[in-house]
Amino acid sequence: MASLKRWVAVGLTACFVLALAYLPPRGAESSGKSPFVSQSLWGTPARQHAQALADEWRKVDATVRLIEDRQRVRRDSLRASPTIVFRGATLPPNSVHNVETVMDSVWRDLGLGETKVRVTLVIELQRPYASADNPTPLQDRLAYLAPDSTHRTTCVAYLPAGSYWTLVILGKRDARHEGFGRFAQWLQAGLGPCAFYAAYGTPGRPVQSWLAARSWDVGLYLGAHGIAGERFSSLTLVGDPRFPWYWDGVYSFPPATVACLAGRPSGCRAAVLAGAAEERTIPIPNIVLVERRWWRAQHLLPGERYLGDIARTVGRDRFLSFWTSGQPVDTALAAALKRPVGEWTADWERGFVRPIRLGPMPPLGSAVIAWVIAVVALTVVAVTASRRQVR
Amino acid sequence: MRAILALVAIAAVPTAAMCQRWERQVEERVQRAINAVGTSSRLPVVKRSGMLNTDEAASFQTTLVQGVSYAIIALCDDDCARLQLTLVSASGSDIAKERNSESFPTLHFTAPTTAVYGIRVVMEGCRWNPCWYAIAVVPLGKIPS
Numbered sequence: 166m167a168s169l170k171r172w173v174a175v176g177l178t179a180c181f182v183l184a185l186a187y188l189p190p191r192g193a194e195s196s197g198k199s200p201f202v203s204q205s206l207w208g209t210p211a212r213q214h215a216q217a218l219a220d221e222w223r224k225v226d227a228t229v230r231l232i233e234d235r236q237r238v239r240r241d242s243l244r245a246s247p248t249i250v251f252r253g254a255t256l257p258p259n260s261v262h263n264v265e266t267v268m269d270s271v272w273r274d275l276g277l278g279e280t281k282v283r284v285t286l287v288i289e290l291q292r293p294y295a296s297a298d299n300p301t302p303l304q305d306r307l308a309y310l311a312p313d314s315t316h317r318t319t320c321v322a323y324l325p326a327g328s329y330w331t332l333v334i335l336g337k338r339d340a341r342h343e344g345f346g347r348f349a350q351w352l353q354a355g356l357g358p359c360a361f362y363a364a365y366g367t368p369g370r371p372v373q374s375w376l377a378a379r380s381w382d383v384g385l386y387l388g389a390h391g392i393a394g395e396r397f398s399s400l401t402l403v404g405d406p407r408f409p410w411y412w413d414g415v416y417s418f419p420p421a422t423v424a425c426l427a428g429r430p431s432g433c434r435a436a437v438l439a440g441a442a443e444e445r446t447i448p449i450p451n452i453v454l455v456e457r458r459w460w461r462a463q464h465l466l467p468g469e470r471y472l473g474d475i476a477r478t479v480g481r482d483r484f485l486s487f488w489t490s491g492q493p494v495d496t497a498l499a500a501a502l503k504r505p506v507g508e509w510t511a512d513w514e515r516g517f518v519r520p521i522r523l524g525p526m527p528p529l530g531s532a533v534i535a536w537v538i539a540v541v542a543l544t545v546v547a548v549t550a551s552r553r554q555v556r
Numbered sequence: 557m558r559a560i561l562a563l564v565a566i567a568a569v570p571t572a573a574m575c576q577r578w579e580r581q582v583e584e585r586v587q588r589a590i591n592a593v594g595t596s597s598r599l600p601v602v603k604r605s606g607m608l609n610t611d612e613a614a615s616f617q618t619t620l621v622q623g624v625s626y627a628i629i630a631l632c633d634d635d636c637a638r639l640q641l642t643l644v645s646a647s648g649s650d651i652a653k654e655r656n657s658e659s660f661p662t663l664h665f666t667a668p669t670t671a672v673y674g675i676r677v678v679m680e681g682c683r684w685n686p687c688w689y690a691i692a693v694v695p696l697g698k699i700p701s
Binding site: 279281282312314317318365366367368369370485486489491 | 576577578607609610611612635682683684685686
């Protein structure tokens with residue numbers, strides 16, 4: 166009897182543990198799927214509301230801080246490269262000097278010198294903790310304050326350093342051994358649209374409207390290498406075609422993006438010109454907020470380097486004529502490329518990925534088995550039919 | 557002595573380097589243009605400068621004195637391709653417009669009455685935005701009546 170009670174207790178405990186692990190917390194919403202399928206957990210409505218509110222607050226806070234930085238920053242007139250401002254901690258002078266030296270070299274690598282639009286880079290160092298009096302600012306998204314009619318010659322980039330780069334900048338992790346080149350790469354990628362503003366000035370209204378409509382997904386990176394390494398691009402993040410989740414990733418993009426990955430010029434054209442038909446009013450302040458998972462919001466893969474590659478291919482003069490053109494984007498871009506946009510882009514896409522095959526494609530084994538069954542069935546029917554005799 | 561020289565040098569550098577290359581370019585050009593036009597009047601030369609992106613416009617107002625002949629000069633930096641200059645009456649109607657001289661439009665005008673006039677400049681073509689521009693209203697002298 167005692168043994169039976171023990172087993173009942175163990176069984177009930179196991180059930181309780183399983184329930185704790187698998188049931189959503191109180192107030193959480195079901196994802197609407199079958200109870201037999203694993204469910205993703207959602208916070209309570211109150212928590213979701215609080216998180217959405219906090220997210221909005223961080224965006225507004227980041228906007229206000231960028232505007233304040235733009236007004237407050239005093240430029241070092243002798244330096245052509247970006248003015249760097251650190252937030253979140255006071256840095257020793259040698260750390261500031263080290264970062265400025267790397268930035269000078271990044272600036273030279275981009276082929277930039279004195280520019281009409283100057284860049285201020287605000288690096289937000291990771292704060293140790295947040296209290297109720299001192300809430301956490303935006304720390305996981307990049308933001309840019311583009312030039313506008315009140316400040317035509319300043320672009321401000323906001324770059325959260327996170328814990329890793331904060332330690333590197335503070336000198337607590339040796340950047341020489343743990344990625345000095347990677348630090349330069351990180352700074353270069355952090356310049357984002359501001360690098361384009363510096364290199365080519367303020368775009369004409371059609372281009373500006375087009376880029377604003379698609380959150381600058383085709384102009385996030387001016388450099389010649391990958392955004393986070395020599396050959397690293399947003400395509401790398403989609404994964405390897407050998408794995409089944411690759412196709413889930415591919416088909417989560419808009420149809421035109423997928424068609425472009427398949428090498429279809431019409432798809433590439435549609436992917437490039439997404440947002441070009443909209444006549445957008447450019448807001449003041451003009452804030453570009455990059456999504457946390459920016460590669461998921463792209464219309465073209467690897468879109469982050471698309472405009473940079475065009476600029477290198479066609480040369481400065483032709484790119485400038487596109488950039489400042491008052492003509493529609495497709496006309497101006499085709500004129501700069503001297504080719505139809507779709508064709509040029511399809512060729513560019515092939516430089517990164519072998520065109521994927523679209524449409525239904527059964528696995529080879531299943532196809533062979535199906536063919537064998539079909540052939541056997543047809544043979545049996547044929548043989549039976551040939552032996553039938555009418556009496 | 558060295559310290560004093562260093563301080564003087566540091567104080568002197570920003571005035572030369574604070575403004576960008578393109579700003580200095582238009583300032584020098586407008587000064588040369590004023591010198592070339594010449595002025596015999598004791599009235600002051602009115603100067604304005606700024607920067608504009610393609611298709612943007614800027615305007616300002618100035619008082620022109622009756623019977624005085626003026627040269628109104630506008631010019632812009634090396635990246636600017638076309639600049640339009642317009643003289644506007646107090647009521648807002650266009651008095652004269654110059655848009656054929658690419659990056660160096662000039663108007664000659666003798667004010668019939670002393671009044672406030674508007675001067676509008678439109679950046680019609682800028683290869684690398686923004687483009688710096690400068691305007692000078694140069695009094696040439698009183699026309700004898």
